[in-house]
Amino acid sequence: MTSQAIERVDVFVVKAPLDIPFAFSQGWVHQRAATLVRITTKSGIQGWGEAFAQGLEPPEIAAAAVSHALVPRILGQDALSPSVLWHSMYNQTRDHGRKGSVMSAISAVDIALWDICGKHHGVPINTLLGGAFRQSVQPYATGFYRLNGQGESSRLAEEAIGHKESGFRAMKIKLGFGVRDDIAVMESIAKALDDPSIEIMVDANHAYGRRDAIRLGQALRDFDLRWYEEPVVPEDIEGYAELRRRLDVPIAGGENEHSGYGFNALFRADALDVAQPDLGSCGGFTAAKDILGMAQANGVMVNPHVWGTAIAQAASLQFISAIPVAHHSLFAAEPLLEYDISSHPFRLDLIAEPWQMVNGRVAIPTKPGLGIDINMDTIERYKTHSESFVAS
Numbered sequence: 001m002t003s004q005a006i007e008r009v010d011v012f013v014v015k016a017p018l019d020i021p022f023a024f025s026q027g028w029v030h031q032r033a034a035t036l037v038r039i040t041t042k043s044g045i046q047g048w049g050e051a052f053a054q055g056l057e058p059p060e061i062a063a064a065a066v067s068h069a070l071v072p073r074i075l076g077q078d079a080l081s082p083s084v085l086w087h088s089m090y091n092q093t094r095d096h097g098r099k100g101s102v103m104s105a106i107s108a109v110d111i112a113l114w115d116i117c118g119k120h121h122g123v124p125i126n127t128l129l130g131g132a133f134r135q136s137v138q139p140y141a142t143g144f145y146r147l148n149g150q151g152e153s154s155r156l157a158e159e160a161i162g163h164k165e166s167g168f169r170a171m172k173i174k175l176g177f178g179v180r181d182d183i184a185v186m187e188s189i190a191k192a193l194d195d196p197s198i199e200i201m202v203d204a205n206h207a208y209g210r211r212d213a214i215r216l217g218q219a220l221r222d223f224d225l226r227w228y229e230e231p232v233v234p235e236d237i238e239g240y241a242e243l244r245r246r247l248d249v250p251i252a253g254g255e256n257e258h259s260g261y262g263f264n265a266l267f268r269a270d271a272l273d274v275a276q277p278d279l280g281s282c283g284g285f286t287a288a289k290d291i292l293g294m295a296q297a298n299g300v301m302v303n304p305h306v307w308g309t310a311i312a313q314a315a316s317l318q319f320i321s322a323i324p325v326a327h328h329s330l331f332a333a334e335p336l337l338e339y340d341i342s343s344h345p346f347r348l349d350l351i352a353e354p355w356q357m358v359n360g361r362v363a364i365p366t367k368p369g370l371g372i373d374i375n376m377d378t379i380e381r382y383k384t385h386s387e388s389f390v391a392s
């Protein structure tokens with residue numbers, strides 16, 4: 001069979017309230033949520049995709065975009081043509097989409113189509129992307145959320161020690177709670193770790209204007225950071241470029257940018273050292289490979305962002321394995337896996353075999369497609385909304 005006609009699309013909104021709400025610089029997170037998409041072909045192959053819901057993003061927006069704008073474009077079409085369908089969906093939604101939840105909706109469909117392609121051909125998605133540069137990836141711990149907001153440096157230092165004892169050799173500290181508080185947190189963590197071999201990144205979640213972002217970057221000069229993430233708002237592309245000119249630390253960003261069109265503006269402005277597309281919001285694999293090609297041509301490292309469910313993590317793992325190093329050498333910097341350690345039932349319970357860190361690495365799944373098996377029980381348990389569409 002040389003085509004896989006799309007017979008059915010199911011959209012699921014899942015939500016899990018958090019026992020203990022936590023803060024990042026933009027607000028309090030009270031629940032983890034996602035929009036999941038299951039696409040079934042006429043011959044019975046199923047693919048899964050996810051629209052990443054940012055901490056403050058209602059998952060119903062992407063679900064509505066899938067149901068109302070995208071399903072009519074894909075039902076009955078060939079699932080083995082993800083690029084053709086991506087451009088059909090993008091062109092259809094250009095005037096009301098391009099970024100945000102609509103692009104996350106396109107991402108969910110695109111990931112599901114690539115999952116189907118892999119299963120149809122009997123290969124993991126990284127084979128379809130050109131092959132695996134690596135069979136495993138080093139994870140970095142993403143955590144350090146706040147329970148009060150400010151003044152938590154000693155608790156955060158204890159958290160850092162916990163990550164080190166769990167085997168993490170890299171970790172990313174959430175900042176953006178005021179420059180003075182941020183510096184106190186960093187000094188406390190560095191003192192507690194007392195181990196320069198552990199790589200540290202910082203993430204301000206665009207809390208600052210350029211002036212404070214530069215002040216913070218200068219104050220952290222001696223911390224030998226691997227990168228400084230989202231110092232300013234994603235709209236301030238010239239601000240990113242200015243920070244790159246004025247600071248020595250590599251500047252990272254892109255989790256709130258979308259598609260090759262959006263990243264093109266960042267590359268043209270020399271705004272990034274590290275590009276961080278999220279597979280679940282940048283436009284899926286189809287957009288991510290466009291972004292990767294441009295990044296490679298501009299000498300920018302690609303290190304995907306991922307804070308979603310096990311589906312988004314699986315997509316991230318497949319993509320990470322297919323990323324060439326940006327600057328080749330015997331000891332080149334390899335991409336890392338963002339490993340969210342916050343409370344998230346959709347990471348541990350959604351798939352039959354959750355990832356594990358073994359000897360400080362996470363293996364890239366080798367089964368066809370995304371390489372995961374979904375626990376429908378978990379979806380039934382946390383589902384707040386679902387819709388099904390069948391080709392007529």
Ligand code: CA
Pocket residue numbers: 203205229230255
């Ligand atoms: Ca981030």
